[in-house]
Amino acid sequence: DTLKAGKGLNDVKIVKYCVEHFFTDVIQYLIDRGVKFDKNNDSFDLNREGGHSKNRVFHVSDITGMKTMETLGKLIRNHHNIKVYENHMVLDLITKNKIEKSKGKDVCLGFYVYDIEAEFVRTVQCKATFIATGGLGKVFLYTSNTDTSTGDGFAMCYRAGLPLVNMEFIQFHPTVFYDELAVTEGERRFLLTEALRGAGAILKLYKDSAEDLVLKYDPLGSKATRDVVVLTEDIEMRKHGLNNVWLDCTKIDKDKLKSNFQNSYDFCLNKGIDITKEPVPVVYAEHYSNGGVLVNSNSETGIRGCYVLGETAYTGLHGATRLASSSGPECVLFARLAAKHFLLNSDDVPSLKVPLWQSGETVESKDKITVGYYWEVIRRTMNSLCGMSRNEERLIAAKELLESLNNSINNFYWNYRVSKDFLEVRNIADAASIIIESALTRKESRGCHFREDFPKTNNRNYLGLTIAKKENKPHILKLREVN
Structure with a gap:
C-alpha cells in the first residue's frame, strides 16, 4: 500500500525496514511508555484509513497524535537530565565550514537560538543537533497545522547547504471542517480524521447528494488516497463554483461514531452538527510535506552531527503521496535510530571555538x-x-x-x-x-x-x-x- 501510494518514488529498502520494525520498535515502544491504544475486548481496535487495504492503524480514539505527544512530553518534562527551553526559536546552524570558510566535509557544531521573551539570541554549542521542527503548513493560507509550522527546519538546513528532496509534493488533507463564519480567513482548520472515511463515511458534492463523489475518479471512492480525493474536490468545487463539499458519516454505527471518533463528534456537535444524523461541510487544506531534508538510514544529514527527524526529514519512506498514519511511526523509528547512531559515534565530533551571535549595526524595527x-x-x-x-x-x-x-x-x-x-x-x-x-x-x-x-x-x-x-x-x- 505504501509503494502504491508513493507512485514509484519510495526507497523500497526503507519501506521494507519500516514495515518490519513499526510494531516492535514503535507501537510496542509507545505501549511500554504508557500510550494506551484503543482495544476491542482483549485485542487492539485497528482502524482502516485512506489508501490502506486492511485495518492496521493503532489509534487512541481520533486523537492519537495528541495523546502520544502528551505521554512522551510528560516523560521528557519529568526526566532528571533533560532541560526544556520554552519560547525559543532556532535561527541557523553553526558549522565547521562556515566558521573556517572552507569547503571540506562539514560538521555541525551547534546553532543560534532566539529567546522570544528576552529578545536575545543565544549561542548553543553541542556534539549533536537533532532538528525536529515539524512541517510548513503556514506557508499556505489554509492548513491543519499549528501556528508554529513555519518551515523552520527546512529553511535552516537549506541555508546551511543541505539538499532538500521532493519539496513539490505537498499533501493536502481532504477533510478539514469548513466554517463560513470563521473569525479569520487563514485560521487553523479542524481536521476530521482520515479514519472516518475508512469506517464508511463518503464525500458528497451537495448536502442532499446520494452518490460518493470520488467513485467516478477512483474505484475505491472516498477510501482512495489523499491525492486522489483532494484532486476530486478541487476539480468538482471549481466546476460547480462551490466553497466546500460534504462528508457524510451517517452510515457509520452511531455508538462507534461517538466512541471511536469522540473528538470529531464533539467538535461538530459544538458547531451545531450531529454527524450521526447529517453531513459535515469540509474542504481541503495543506497538511503535510512529503519532501524534506535528505537523510540517511540513521536520519543523519550530509553535515556530520546534524540529524533531521519527523516531517522535516526525507527518509525515503514516502514517495509522491504519503499513506495515512505512516508519518507518526516514522518519527519514532528514525528518532530511535538517530539516537543510537549518535551514541555510537559521539566521540567523532571535533571541538572548535564557536563564535557568539553578532547583532552588528542593526537596530530595532518599529514597523x-x-x-x-x-x-x-x-x-x-x-x-x-x-x-x-x-x-x-x-x-x-x-x-x-x-x-x-x-x-x-x-x-x-x-x-x-x-x-x-x-x-x-x-x-x-x-x-x-x-x-x-x-x-x-x-x-x-x-x-x-x-x-x-x-x-x-x-x-x-x-x-x-x-x-x-x-x-x-x-x-x-x-x-x-x-x-
Whole structure:
C-alpha cells in the first residue's frame, strides 16, 4: 500500500525496514511508555484509513497524535537530565565550514537560538543537533497545522547547504471542517480524521447528494488516497463554483461514531452538527510535506552531527503521496535510530571555538506592517499560484514575486534586529521558494503534485527525486542513479 501510494518514488529498502520494525520498535515502544491504544475486548481496535487495504492503524480514539505527544512530553518534562527551553526559536546552524570558510566535509557544531521573551539570541554549542521542527503548513493560507509550522527546519538546513528532496509534493488533507463564519480567513482548520472515511463515511458534492463523489475518479471512492480525493474536490468545487463539499458519516454505527471518533463528534456537535444524523461541510487544506531534508538510514544529514527527524526529514519512506498514519511511526523509528547512531559515534565530533551571535549595526524595527505584509502576500501567493493545481504560468508568477520579496526580506534581516515574527516570515519565504522551484522542475503529474499543463505521469524523464540545493537550480536525480 505504501509503494502504491508513493507512485514509484519510495526507497523500497526503507519501506521494507519500516514495515518490519513499526510494531516492535514503535507501537510496542509507545505501549511500554504508557500510550494506551484503543482495544476491542482483549485485542487492539485497528482502524482502516485512506489508501490502506486492511485495518492496521493503532489509534487512541481520533486523537492519537495528541495523546502520544502528551505521554512522551510528560516523560521528557519529568526526566532528571533533560532541560526544556520554552519560547525559543532556532535561527541557523553553526558549522565547521562556515566558521573556517572552507569547503571540506562539514560538521555541525551547534546553532543560534532566539529567546522570544528576552529578545536575545543565544549561542548553543553541542556534539549533536537533532532538528525536529515539524512541517510548513503556514506557508499556505489554509492548513491543519499549528501556528508554529513555519518551515523552520527546512529553511535552516537549506541555508546551511543541505539538499532538500521532493519539496513539490505537498499533501493536502481532504477533510478539514469548513466554517463560513470563521473569525479569520487563514485560521487553523479542524481536521476530521482520515479514519472516518475508512469506517464508511463518503464525500458528497451537495448536502442532499446520494452518490460518493470520488467513485467516478477512483474505484475505491472516498477510501482512495489523499491525492486522489483532494484532486476530486478541487476539480468538482471549481466546476460547480462551490466553497466546500460534504462528508457524510451517517452510515457509520452511531455508538462507534461517538466512541471511536469522540473528538470529531464533539467538535461538530459544538458547531451545531450531529454527524450521526447529517453531513459535515469540509474542504481541503495543506497538511503535510512529503519532501524534506535528505537523510540517511540513521536520519543523519550530509553535515556530520546534524540529524533531521519527523516531517522535516526525507527518509525515503514516502514517495509522491504519503499513506495515512505512516508519518507518526516514522518519527519514532528514525528518532530511535538517530539516537543510537549518535551514541555510537559521539566521540567523532571535533571541538572548535564557536563564535557568539553578532547583532552588528542593526537596530530595532518599529514597523510591524511590513512583516505582516510579507506574511500575507507569501501565503496568499502560495494558495493561489502553487496550491493543489499548478501550471507553468502561475508557478513563474509565484517565483518572480517570491524573488522580489526575498530580496526585501534579506535586506530587512541585515538592517534590523531579529524578532519571532520576522524569523518566521524569513523561513516561510525560503520554504515557499523551494516548493515553487521544485514544482517548476517536475513537468509531470504524480501523486500530490498535479500540473494542469502536464497532466500525465512521465516515468521516462521524471521517475526520480527532485533535488533542491542552495546556489543550484533544482534537478531530477533518476532513481537508477540514486540506487
